[in-house]
Amino acid sequence: MASPDFESRRFLQSHVADILDFYDRHALDPRGGFFHYLKDDGSVYERAHRHLVSATRLVFTQAMAYTHSCEERYLEQARHALSHLERFRHARGPLAGLYAWTVRNGRIEDGTVMAYGQAFVLLAYAHAHRIGLSQAQEVAQAFERMEAAFFEADQRAYADEITPSGELLAYRGQNANMHMCEACLAAYSATGQVRYLERARLLIERFVFDLARQTQGLVWEHYHQDWLPDHDYNRGNRDNIFKPWGFQTGHQTEWAKLLLIAHAIDARPDYVMRAAELQRAAWAHGWDGEHGGLIYGFDPARQPYDSDKYFWVQAESLASAWRLWRVTGEPEFRRQYQAIWAWSWEHMVDHQYGAWFRILGADGRKLEDTKSPAGKVDYHTMGACWDVLEAGGLRP
Known part of the structure; x- marks a missing residue:
């Protein structure tokens, strides 16, 4: 199969349009929100269930589609997605105002409050604000709810999970904090309020510089309540997609991307250096020299732990590679961008x-036929394309 020009603005715009078309045809639920469970051919395999991560990411994808295309249908679909998001909000009790994990038939099913999910609520409202669908005060409220429920100032980090009965669990993790960093950068971009940028920087300093010193300079996933690494949490359990064990190849590169977005706002050479270190480590230990593509994760000895190929790992890593190429001019990062795209185009794109x-x-063989289960909605793939477009330096 002939490869397109991956460094072409026209290619990236066309590819995003193709992905959006898939969801336009199959995911919109006229009764409210979007369907969150699609097979490869677009058929809906679960109609009544909704997941907070999908619901929030659909606000992002539709808002970004409108931002880049100016097509009114995406403005309306973003409004549609934002309205449906409110079905997840706890109306009363100790969790009032916070967003539940899942909804079934329009009613809360799993009332657990995850910091990961609340971070995406902030991201959704930030992007809704950019296109005029929410007020700056609503962005602030999403940030402040997360602050009150999860932020531990003495640890410079967010806790992770509150049970439906209101108990804050002892588990601590980097994933929710990484996405809160992402959401804060988006909130700063949307509102210009410096507190969001300051919080993003605090999380970068805590996770990419401070805590990474405990784990060989890379970002570990799981921690005890005192933020010492938990090396056993979910060891051997490859089914928990939000809390996987080991060093996650894609989380090293996702942090690299966030470092570079923050650097683009206010130049920090140490951010560029750390981004390059994380990217190089992900490539050294995550690139599959036999089959191509980046593996899911590797262990503390930097040996492959989960060699499956996940869509989001490729997407985040090509975005970070392109940003590093643009900032440093180092050809290795351009080669990485091309290699990831070439493998993904041949194997990962349907x-x-x-x-x-x-x-x-x-x-590269298929393992299942679910194109978009809970949480996917191609937020990572379209997001990576939009990020490369924002970084610039492309051919027409």
């Missing part, structure tokens, strides 16, 4: 039905 496959085996 050229028959559209969008990207979620997961493939190490050798």
Whole structure:
């Protein structure tokens, strides 16, 4: 299969349009919100269930689609998605104002409050504000709810999970904090309020510089309540997609991307240096020299732990590679960008039905037929394309 010009603005715009078309055709639920569970061919395999991560990310994808295309249908679909998001909000009790994890038939099913999910609520409202669908005060309220429920000032980090009965659990993790950093950068971009940028920088300093010193200079996933690394949490459990064990290849590069976004706002050479270190480590230990593509994760000895190929790992890593190429001019990062795209174009992109496959085996074989289960919605793939477009330096 002939490859397109991956460094072409026209290619990236066309590819995003193709992905959006898949969701336009299959995901919109006229009764409210979007369907969150689609097979490879777009057929809906679960109609009544909704997941907070999908619901928030759909606000992002529709808002960004409108931002880049100016097509009114995406403004309306972003409004549609934002309105449906409110079905997740706890109306009363100790969790009032916070957002539940899942909804079934319009009613809260799993009332757990996850910091990961609340971070995406902030991201959703930030992007809704950019296109005029929410007020700056609503962005502030999302930030302040997260602050009150999860932020531990003495630890310079957010806790992770509150049970439906209101108990804050002892588990601590980096993933929610990483996405809160992302959301704060988006909130700063949308509102210009410096407190969001300051919080993003605090999280960068805490996770990419401070805590990473405990774990070989890389970002570890799981921690005890005192923020000492928990090396056993979910060891051997490969089913928890939000809390996987090991060093996650894609989280090293996702932090690299966030470092570079923050650097673009206010130049910090140490951010660029750390971004390059994380990217190089992800490539050294995550690139599959036999089959191509980046593996899911590697262990503390930096040996492959989970060699499957996930869509989001490729997407985040090509975005960070392109930003590093633009900032440093180092050819290795441009080569990485090209290599990830070439492998993904051949294996990960579904050229028959559209969008990207979620997961493939190490050798590129299909493992399942669910195109978009809970949380996917191709937020990472379209987001990576939009990020490369924002970084610039592309051919027409």
